[in-house]
Amino acid sequence: MESPIRVRFAPSPTGDLHIGTSRTALFNWLFARRYHGQVVLRVEDTDKTRSTKEYEQSIIESLKWLGIDWDEGPDIGGEHGPYRQSERLNTYKYYWKRLLKSNHAYYCFCTPEELEEERRSALESSRMPMYGGKCRELSDTEREKRRLSGQKGVIRFKVERDDPYEIKFKDLIKENINISSEVIGDFIIVKADNMPTYNFAAAVDDITMGISHVLRGEDHITNTARQTMIYDALETPIPMFGHFSMILGTDKAKLSKRHGATSIEEYKRKGYLSETIINYLSLLSWSPGDESEIFDIEELVKKFSIERVSKSPAIFDLPKLDWLNGQWIRRIPVERLTLLIEPYLTAAGIDTEDHNVQKISEAIRTSITTLAEAPGYAKIFFGDPEISDDTLKELREEPSIKVLSLFRDRINEADKLDCDSIKELIKGVAGDLKEDGIKGKAVYHPIRLALTGLDSGPELFSVIDGLGQKRTLSRLDKAIG
RNA sequence: GGCGCAUUAGUCUAGCGGUUAAGGACGCCGCCCUCUCAAGGCGGAGGCCACGGGUUCGAAUCCCGUAUGCGCUACCA
Numbered sequence: 299m300e301s302p303i304r305v306r307f308a309p310s311p312t313g314d315l316h317i318g319t320s321r322t323a324l325f326n327w328l329f330a331r332r333y334h335g336q337v338v339l340r341v342e343d344t345d346k347t348r349s350t351k352e353y354e355q356s357i358i359e360s361l362k363w364l365g366i367d368w369d370e371g372p373d374i375g376g377e378h379g380p381y382r383q384s385e386r387l388n389t390y391k392y393y394w395k396r397l398l399k400s401n402h403a404y405y406c407f408c409t410p411e412e413l414e415e416e417r418r419s420a421l422e423s424s425r426m427p428m429y430g431g432k433c434r435e436l437s438d439t440e441r442e443k444r445r446l447s448g449q450k451g452v453i454r455f456k457v458e459r460d461d462p463y464e465i466k467f468k469d470l471i472k473e474n475i476n477i478s479s480e481v482i483g484d485f486i487i488v489k490a491d492n493m494p495t496y497n498f499a500a501a502v503d504d505i506t507m508g509i510s511h512v513l514r515g516e517d518h519i520t521n522t523a524r525q526t527m528i529y530d531a532l533e534t535p536i537p538m539f540g541h542f543s544m545i546l547g548t549d550k551a552k553l554s555k556r557h558g559a560t561s562i563e564e565y566k567r568k569g570y571l572s573e574t575i576i577n578y579l580s581l582l583s584w585s586p587g588d589e590s591e592i593f594d595i596e597e598l599v600k601k602f603s604i605e606r607v608s609k610s611p612a613i614f615d616l617p618k619l620d621w622l623n624g625q626w627i628r629r630i631p632v633e634r635l636t637l638l639i640e641p642y643l644t645a646a647g648i649d650t651e652d653h654n655v656q657k658i659s660e661a662i663r664t665s666i667t668t669l670a671e672a673p674g675y676a677k678i679f680f681g682d683p684e685i686s687d688d689t690l691k692e693l694r695e696e697p698s699i700k701v702l703s704l705f706r707d708r709i710n711e712a713d714k715l716d717c718d719s720i721k722e723l724i725k726g727v728a729g730d731l732k733e734d735g736i737k738g739k740a741v742y743h744p745i746r747l748a749l750t751g752l753d754s755g756p757e758l759f760s761v762i763d764g765l766g767q768k769r770t771l772s773r774l775d776k777a778i779g
Numbered sequence: 780g781g782c783g784c785a786u787u788a789g790u791c792u793a794g795c796g797g798u799u800a801a802g803g804a805c806g807c808c809g810c811c812c813u814c815u816c817a818a819g820g821c822g823g824a825g826g827c828c829a830c831g832g833g834u835u836c837g838a839a840u841c842c843c844g845u846a847u848g849c850g851c852u853a854c855c856a
Contacts (some may be wrong), residue, residue, distance in 0.1 A: 742814030
């Protein structure tokens with residue numbers, strides 16, 4: 299028997315993967331994985347003018363980067379394919395013919411100009427803009443005549459008018475939703491270019507792909523009413539629906555370009571980890587119920603439940619994202635961190651040849667909140683430190699010179715250097731200098747200055763560890779002169 | 780304009796009629812740690828639970844109204 303749960307995510311390839319879309323994808327994915335269901339990726343590319351293959355590719359890559367996968371999709375195929383709407387035209391045709399035949403749909407020849415005029419005048423007299431149904435009662439012969447004469451028509455769904463009713467459905471997130479059939483005009487299901495519209499294609503696909511749960515943004519609530527009508531007209535069982543609240547910008551408007559980065563791609567580029575994005579997205583409109591809030595995607599699968607998804611919209615808060623990213627940067631294994639940091643270093647023109655990037659990563663991981671900040675903090679390990687003349691002069695006076703010389707000798711004598719032995723070594727130096735009244739800042743600070751030219755930075759021992767014995771010595775020598 | 784959805788501190792949220800004089804997290808402030816900057820630890824300020832009515836012995840929690848916000852109202856999805 300087939301798994302009772304089948305969900306889909308259905309992006310349109312008209313841009314890179316959006317924050318909101320990815321949260322929808324995440325929640326669908328979590329829902330399916332949590333209950334051992336299946337996930338379908340469907341590309342909704344019926345808008346020929348805006349859809350591109352490049353965006354499709356970019357969306358797929360972003361999804362994969364996030365760690366979201368699917369059981370069926372355009373890239374891997376599956377039993378219910380094809381998975382691009384542009385390749386499913388025959389299926390749509392079959393269903394629209396059925397709708398036409400059962401008198402649930404009709405051809406409409408109104409021009410865009412007429413429609414626009416109708417809309418405008420409705421708005422003017424503050425009526426709800428809605429198709430008036432001019433072509434509804436066109437006779438069969440008239441219809442054929444127009445079609446044969448080459449008039450490009452569209453097909454509209456015929457909404458029951460004589461006997462208005464309430465479309466009621468139990469939303470998995472919002473609970474009960476009622477929409478009156480009277481507020482829904484005869485909507486277009488097939489465009490003049492013979493492409494299905496969103497509402498029709500989505501309904502047909504959800505039917506033919508055996509989708510059990512449709513989970514999407516709340517901007518689709520009224521579409522759910524339309525799609526329900528299609529299900530009814532096609533005499534097909536209606537899936538379960540759930541509508542997530544919107545993600546808003548800090549001004550409480552729907553998240554958009556003017557709020558800054560809105561695509562996963564951009565956040566990736568800025569140096570946010572996929573763990574961070576997944577974690578943060580999960581926290582927008584959902585909570586585990588206990589007080590934990592840092593978890594990876596696997597833990598999320600165990601914790602997730604649709605009942606705990608909030609009904610109210612959430613504002614995308616960058617400071618918290620940054621904090622979370624810092625948490626993850628400190629949490630992942632240093633090997634992985636190193637792999638992530640390296641490309642940023644190279645991009646900043648830093649030659650990492652001959653350097654222990656892993657130790658450098660370890661040294662700077664508590665300083666950075668995004669990977670993009672890494673070069674700024676890591677540059678002290680590369681090239682020669684810039685030490686001002688004043689500083690140099692100071693380093694060559696007492697007590698600095700004493701500290702540096704002693705330290706230099708100890709480093710030189712050391713046969714192996716790791717974090718622990720460096721700590722011991724510095725402590726030893728500090729201990730020996732104590733009798734001269736040199737302690738604390740007076741011992742650490744000159745070393746730091748000699749090594750980096752800066753008076754702040756990562757902990758000294760990790761600076762030395764990152765530099766390595768050879769480089770540490772040469773920098774000390776240069777400072778001592 | 781109509782319809783739909785929402786409303787707990789600046790932000791994300793816990794809370795499902797009494798155990799809550801609302802708990803956690805980000806941010807902010809202070810202290811500790813400390814060679815520095817971070818990180819980390821500890822603590823603090825910040826909410827009349829949008830407002831107004833009900834229901835109830837008792838409401839942030841249930842109901843109604845108002846306000847505000849957002850969404851939809853496309854041959855976009």
